[in-house]
Amino acid sequence: MKESFAQVLSLAEKYQPDMTRFLRDMIAIPSESCNEEKVIQRIKEEMEKVGFDRIDIDPMGNIFGFIGHGKHVIAMDAHIDTVGIGNRDNWKYDPYEGYEDEEVIIGRGASDQEGGMASMVYAGKIIKDLGLEDDYTLVVVGSVQEEDCDGLCWQYILNEYKLRPEFVVITEPTDGKIYRGQRGRMEIKVTTQGISCHGSAPERGENAIYKMAPILTELRALHENLQDHPFLGKGSLTVSEIFHTSPSRCAVADSCWISIDRRLTAGEDGELALRQIRNLPAVKAAGAVVEMYTYERPSYTGLVYPTEAYFPTWLIEEGHPVCHTLEDSYKNLFGKPAEVDKWTFSTNGVSIMGRYGIPCIGFGPGHEDQAHAPNERTWKKELVQAAALYAVIPSVYVKQYAAKMPESTANLVK
Numbered sequence: 001m002k003e004s005f006a007q008v009l010s011l012a013e014k015y016q017p018d019m020t021r022f023l024r025d026m027i028a029i030p031s032e033s034c035n036e037e038k039v040i041q042r043i044k045e046e047m048e049k050v051g052f053d054r055i056d057i058d059p060m061g062n063i064f065g066f067i068g069h070g071k072h073v074i075a076m077d078a079h080i081d082t083v084g085i086g087n088r089d090n091w092k093y094d095p096y097e098g099y100e101d102e103e104v105i106i107g108r109g110a111s112d113q114e115g116g117m118a119s120m121v122y123a124g125k126i127i128k129d130l131g132l133e134d135d136y137t138l139v140v141v142g143s144v145q146e147e148d149c150d151g152l153c154w155q156y157i158l159n160e161y162k163l164r165p166e167f168v169v170i171t172e173p174t175d176g177k178i179y180r181g182q183r184g185r186m187e188i189k190v191t192t193q194g195i196s197c198h199g200s201a202p203e204r205g206e207n208a209i210y211k212m213a214p215i216l217t218e219l220r221a222l223h224e225n226l227q228d229h230p231f232l233g234k235g236s237l238t239v240s241e242i243f244h245t246s247p248s249r250c251a252v253a254d255s256c257w258i259s260i261d262r263r264l265t266a267g268e269d270g271e272l273a274l275r276q277i278r279n280l281p282a283v284k285a286a287g288a289v290v291e292m293y294t295y296e297r298p299s300y301t302g303l304v305y306p307t308e309a310y311f312p313t314w315l316i317e318e319g320h321p322v323c324h325t326l327e328d329s330y331k332n333l334f335g336k337p338a339e340v341d342k343w344t345f346s347t348n349g350v351s352i353m354g355r356y357g358i359p360c361i362g363f364g365p366g367h368e369d370q371a372h373a374p375n376e377r378t379w380k381k382e383l384v385q386a387a388a389l390y391a392v393i394p395s396v397y398v399k400q401y402a403a404k405m406p407e408s409t410a411n412l413v414k
Helices: 004-016 016-025 037-050 110-130 153-161 208-224 269-277 281-284 321-334 380-404
Strands: 052-056 063-067 071-079 104-106 136-143 167-172 177-182 184-193 237-243 256-264 289-292 342-343 360-362 377-379
Touching: 004 016, 004 321, 004 380, 016 037, 016 104, 016 110, 016 380, 037 052, 037 063, 037 110, 037 136, 063 071, 063 110, 071 110, 071 380, 110 136, 110 377, 110 380, 136 153, 136 360, 136 380, 153 281, 167 380, 177 321, 184 208, 184 269, 208 237, 208 256, 208 281, 256 269, 269 281, 269 289, 321 360, 321 380, 377 380
Parallel strands: 071 136, 071 167, 167 360, 177 342
Antiparallel strands: 052 063, 063 136, 104 377, 177 360, 184 256, 184 289, 237 256
8 A cells, every 4th residue: 555655646746737737727717606617618628638437517517527436425526616806906916827936826716726626636537547446436526606605516416416425525725734624604684774864964864874883893892702612713703894875975874784704613503693693782772684695696507596695614523534534545645644623714514514414524735825815826736745635535435434434424513
């Protein structure tokens, strides 16, 4: 086995230029949520080139590349949509051409998270080249709309496409570590109502913006007092948007609403988060309406799959067989133990593990602090490391840990 791990790592190094070229091709195709069709077709082309056994695209637009025909179904997921570029003046390089040197690649999606797709596709090639197929079917998934609505793609995949893997490797950036959980999140809307009147005599109306002002102050205080967890960290909230309606600039605002990004740690759920806000004195005094957003935006194929904007927290135990699978794979490849940690941000694991109880584990090229940032970059050596790890995970799992998998995996946040 030691010789096999060395061969895998050697091949991953050999394919670094191919991974780099493929990643830069994906970066060059703008692919914000609901506009991923062209990058999906580019991924299909690369999967065909390296010799995947089967390639499929579902009605939502997610792409699936299959390696092998064994009974143990293992999935690896990369969302291939990106956020926008924000203020172009903050970029030193063209975000869709970027910059490349011996160490890094710069461009939108480099870390978050098209780098994961590049490494997965070439892991498939390594498996084929070295004959590492075993009693498993590996499914490489390029998922859509994650940036808009994390986990929606996997709600569709599990419910409608009927893919049911034994576990899923999430290839979001992990800073070279293995991740076994994350805080959840939800999107909350708070609305105040007013009565408009002419701005020259504001006392004749009720200003909805003024009603919102003390709510903002109390929300800030609520954030400071949310629950903490020794591994996942503290729950949080921030007001991310504010809107209003008014007949004109010379009138009192007759409605005001805000959006809240609420991050949920262990012991917190959607009902608790809504109740905490509804119980704020300023919310009660204003008669404000507190509700969860829903998501109903069509995918690039035109499919609409409505869901609540609620993304559950998840955490698997440190001694879970899928944790051991990745830890053993990492140590055998790189000669040192991996650090096990968690994501700060949210991933498709909110559905896979959070809603459906299918264990997830994370390892991906790139760094969390590059996500959504100008001059986003990833590191070529991490593409190589990830491709090597992905190539050995299925066989290590089948040989050592598949028989040890529990019938169900407990979500440790509940």
